[in-house]
Amino acid sequence: MGRFLYQNAANSVEVDDRALAHLRLVIMTKLRRGEPFMFETSSPHGTGRRDFWMHPTIAVQFYFAGSRPPQINHRWVESLMESANSADGLRMVPEPQG
Structure with missing residues (x-):
């Protein structure tokens, strides 16, 4: 399980490494x-949700627990980018299969 850090370690969220790699591509592109x-x-434990206002002037970090980068599913990146471009903002969408 990796972590997305917003401004500092106190503002962080656990994210699966594979999902985090895909989110990183979308966030950094935007x-x-x-x-x-x-x-x-x-929360991966079903204990709530958090919203972050993403802006180029705010420091973010991506911490990956594993040492190997996951293979990227470009269809998933496209789906996440569509979400990020919507009025609701970026949300985790299911990974497209195939």
């Missing part, structure tokens, strides 16, 4: 373009 957006995360 921030590189200077496009602020909302990012909603849910």
Whole structure:
């Protein structure tokens, strides 16, 4: 289980390494373009959700527990990017199969 850190370690959320790798691509693409957006995360333990306002001036970090980068599913990245571009902002969507 990796972690997404927003500004500092006190503002962090556990995220599966595979999902985190895909989220990283979407978040970094949006921030590189200077496009602020909302990012909603849910606890993997079902104990709530958190919303983060993503802006290029706010420090973020991605901590991966595993040492190997996961294989990227480009269809999943596209689905996540569609979510990030929506009025609701970036939300974790299921990984497309196939």
